[in-house]
Amino acid sequence: MSKLRSNLVVIGIYIVFIVLLITTLYPMIWVVGTSLNPGNTLLVSKMFPDNPSLVHYVELLRNTDFMLWFGNTVKIAVANAFLSTILVAMTAYAFSRFRFKGRQQGLMTLLVLQMFPGFLSIMAIFVLLLQTKLLDTHLGLILIYVGGSISMGTWVMKGHFDTIPRSLEEAAFIDGASNKDAFFRIILPLSLPSITFVALNSFITPFMDFILPQIVLRSSEKMTLAQGLYSMVANETNSSFTVFAAGAVLVALPITLLYMYFQKYLIHGMTAGADKG
Amino acid sequence: MHVNLDDRRYRTKAALLSALCIGLGQLYNRQYWKGFFWMVIAQLFFWTYYPIAIKGIAGLITLGDVPTRIIKGKVVQGDHSIFLLINGLITLVIILVFLGMYILNIVDAKRNGAIRDEGGQVLGFLASLKKAKFRNFPYLLLLPATFFVLFVTVMPLVFNVLIAFTNYSAPDHIPDRSLVDWIGFASFYDLFTQEAWRSTFVGIAVWNIIWATVSTVTVFFGGLILALMVNHPRVRFKKFWRTAFILPWAVPQFISILVFRVLLNGSFGPVNDLIVKLGFSPVPWLSDPTMAKVSIILVNLWFSTPFLMALMSGVLTTMPRDLYEAAEVDGASWRQKFTRITLPLVLLATAPILIMQFAFNFNNFNLIYLLTDGNPNQPDYFYAGSTDILISWIFKMTLNQSQFNMASAVSIIMFILIAGFSLWNYKRMKSNQEEDWV
Numbered sequence: 001m002s003k004l005r006s007n008l009v010v011i012g013i014y015i016v017f018i019v020l021l022i023t024t025l026y027p028m029i030w031v032v033g034t035s036l037n038p039g040n041t042l043l044v045s046k047m048f049p050d051n052p053s054l055v056h057y058v059e060l061l062r063n064t065d066f067m068l069w070f071g072n073t074v075k076i077a078v079a080n081a082f083l084s085t086i087l088v089a090m091t092a093y094a095f096s097r098f099r100f101k102g103r104q105q106g107l108m109t110l111l112v113l114q115m116f117p118g119f120l121s122i123m124a125i126f127v128l129l130l131q132t133k134l135l136d137t138h139l140g141l142i143l144i145y146v147g148g149s150i151s152m153g154t155w156v157m158k159g160h161f162d163t164i165p166r167s168l169e170e171a172a173f174i175d176g177a178s179n180k181d182a183f184f185r186i187i188l189p190l191s192l193p194s195i196t197f198v199a200l201n202s203f204i205t206p207f208m209d210f211i212l213p214q215i216v217l218r219s220s221e222k223m224t225l226a227q228g229l230y231s232m233v234a235n236e237t238n239s240s241f242t243v244f245a246a247g248a249v250l251v252a253l254p255i256t257l258l259y260m261y262f263q264k265y266l267i268h269g270m271t272a273g274a275d276k277g
Numbered sequence: 278m279h280v281n282l283d284d285r286r287y288r289t290k291a292a293l294l295s296a297l298c299i300g301l302g303q304l305y306n307r308q309y310w311k312g313f314f315w316m317v318i319a320q321l322f323f324w325t326y327y328p329i330a331i332k333g334i335a336g337l338i339t340l341g342d343v344p345t346r347i348i349k350g351k352v353v354q355g356d357h358s359i360f361l362l363i364n365g366l367i368t369l370v371i372i373l374v375f376l377g378m379y380i381l382n383i384v385d386a387k388r389n390g391a392i393r394d395e396g397g398q399v400l401g402f403l404a405s406l407k408k409a410k411f412r413n414f415p416y417l418l419l420l421p422a423t424f425f426v427l428f429v430t431v432m433p434l435v436f437n438v439l440i441a442f443t444n445y446s447a448p449d450h451i452p453d454r455s456l457v458d459w460i461g462f463a464s465f466y467d468l469f470t471q472e473a474w475r476s477t478f479v480g481i482a483v484w485n486i487i488w489a490t491v492s493t494v495t496v497f498f499g500g501l502i503l504a505l506m507v508n509h510p511r512v513r514f515k516k517f518w519r520t521a522f523i524l525p526w527a528v529p530q531f532i533s534i535l536v537f538r539v540l541l542n543g544s545f546g547p548v549n550d551l552i553v554k555l556g557f558s559p560v561p562w563l564s565d566p567t568m569a570k571v572s573i574i575l576v577n578l579w580f581s582t583p584f585l586m587a588l589m590s591g592v593l594t595t596m597p598r599d600l601y602e603a604a605e606v607d608g609a610s611w612r613q614k615f616t617r618i619t620l621p622l623v624l625l626a627t628a629p630i631l632i633m634q635f636a637f638n639f640n641n642f643n644l645i646y647l648l649t650d651g652n653p654n655q656p657d658y659f660y661a662g663s664t665d666i667l668i669s670w671i672f673k674m675t676l677n678q679s680q681f682n683m684a685s686a687v688s689i690i691m692f693i694l695i696a697g698f699s700l701w702n703y704k705r706m707k708s709n710q711e712e713d714w715v
Binding site for chain 1: 359360363414415416418419421422425426428429430431432433434436437440503506509511512518521522524525527528529530531532533535536537538539540547579642643646647650671672674675676681684685688
């Protein structure tokens with residue numbers, strides 16, 4: 001009796017799994033299938049096209065601004081990763097290695113600021129950028145990203161710096177090293193995982209984010225990938241779904257691979273920050 | 278002149294002199310170069326900035342009183358209220374910096390006076406510069422970050438709060454065509470008393486809370502059940518199932534949301550196509566108000582469950598086996614083991630993440646905007662559709678309707694909600710940690 005019940009449970013689980021597998025994979029296979037479908041409308045498109053072709057990819061690269069959006073996004077991502085990492089490293093180093101007046105308060109301020117999602121002040125950011133002539137510029141977007149990455153990144157990186165024993169630097173100081181030497185020769189190489197985490201996080205943000213670009217960037221030649229892909233499907237009457245599918249595959253594939261490859265670093269970075277927070 | 282030496286003489290006098298005029302105390306302490314520099318810089322700063330500061334503060338108070346007008350057929354530019362507001366804010370920051378310098382100058386004079394009181398020798402100019410450089414190194418490191426946080430995070434926050442107390446909104450109060458005025462709490466008052474505003478706000482807020490709660494709960498149980506099933510001892514190919522179910526998590530979210538937007542499209546979406554082919558009537562996934570809300574929750578379930586499953590799998594492997602063995606000895610049923618052991622332990626381990634998920638979903642702009650854009654239409658609402666949440670409503674009021682004052686009033690109320698929630702969470706976490714340490 002109990003054996004039978006157990007078998008039924010296992011069969012039930014497998015049935016659920018197969019249903020879940022179909023619902024999980026269906027959207028992904030649909031996108032890939034549609035992007036390879038030679039036809040233009042969704043109604044005649046098949047998930048497994050009879051004669052797959054890359055025509056939509058060619059169209060995407062030739063007739064849309066996809067490459068432009070891609071270039072914009074990479075530019076913003078690189079600038080953000082570079083600036084954020086430098087700023088966060090400086091800030092975290094100061095908070096981890098020096099004891100100074102206002103240190104506790106500074107750390108608390110960062111913690112509190114981190115709790116408020118930055119885009120809550122979208123209204124203020126919009127008006128401020130409008131009045132400082134930074135609206136519709138990549139610089140404006142980069143500055144906001146960098147400002148937003150400081151609070152979280154600092155806590156993560158400080159947590160990691162704290163785990164590096166001070167005796168290493170003290171020994172170096174005795175040998176005549178300066179603060180600069182200690183930072184670049186000792187701290188930096190030893191905290192590579194958390195630096196990778198901050199850099200990667202700020203690199204990926206512009207690829208994933210939609211709201212801030214939508215606020216800051218207005219003209220089509222300045223758009224990022226997220227905005228560009230949205231504009232392809234926002235309009236119900238246009239028939240660029242197939243081209244959109246090609247774009248979605250091109251964006252999703254590298255990011256998914258990047259994510260899976262760096263998963264270790266990401267998880268490690270998060271836990272390092274959380275443990276010592 | 279005092280004949281009896283008061284042993285606090287130098288420090289008091291130096292501090293008083295410095296309070297009277299920046300740099301004077303340093304001169305009195307015979308730090309001539311330092312005092313000279315302090316004095317010249319402070320005087321230069323004060324006399325060039327003083328008129329600008331007065332103007333800035335005046336502008337902040339009046340927000341301009343000369344409107345743009347037409348004289349003899351020509352447009353004459355008037356005051357730009359929002360510029361005046363921003364300039365006033367920057368002026369305030371600079372005044373605060375100046376006050377900081379002033380206090381630093383007094384403290385410095387007093388400290389060096391104290392050294393003289395105790396019969397010590399004050400440092401020369403170069404030596405004190407060297408010492409300052411050494412002592413202030415961490416501040417130097419923090420300077421760029423402080424600058425960024427101040428101008429990108431704090432300034433917008435303050436600005437946001439201030440706008441809520443003005444009438445900055447279309448159509449009548451948009452610079453530089455017309456002026457903006459301070460109106461106190463009128464925006465908040467309107468939000469709660471004017472029927473259209475009130476019903477929009479309450480309707481959206483209720484849906485926002487329901488959405489955040491339901492999405493968190495469904496994802497929690499979805500992830501837990503999936504993890505329990507994958508970890509069932511008799512299920513084979515565990516690694517395959519895990520990898521397959523984790524895939525939606527790695528795909529960039531905005532792409533999967535946009536894909537669902539196309540899939541669930543009412544007229545030519547493949548999902549309805551399939552349903553019709555199977556002989557059923559099409560489902561209004563995104564066009565019926567209730568169904569659209571259900572769709573949002575289902576789509577969220579699709580891409581959030583994998584993360585919770587991965588997390589729960591980790592938690593489940595650390596479950597103490599002896600508890601289950603003891604329960605089995607006592608003859609506990611499967612249900613009892615689940616509700617008495619598994620559920621409480623999992624809840625305890627995942628509580629912080631659930632709270633984070635709740636806060637994240639509360640402001641999940643991407644999902645709402647990319648999936649439904651707030652639609653379907655809701656004629657009773659002001660500038661919002663029936664699936665809009667507060668953050669997407671603020672977005673629409675700001676970017677499409679120029680209702681800046683109302684948008685910032687709503688965002689202040691959201692601030693208070695989130696701040697209260699985070700504070701409560703922070704306290705709870707802290708007390709939890711302390712319990713752990715005992």
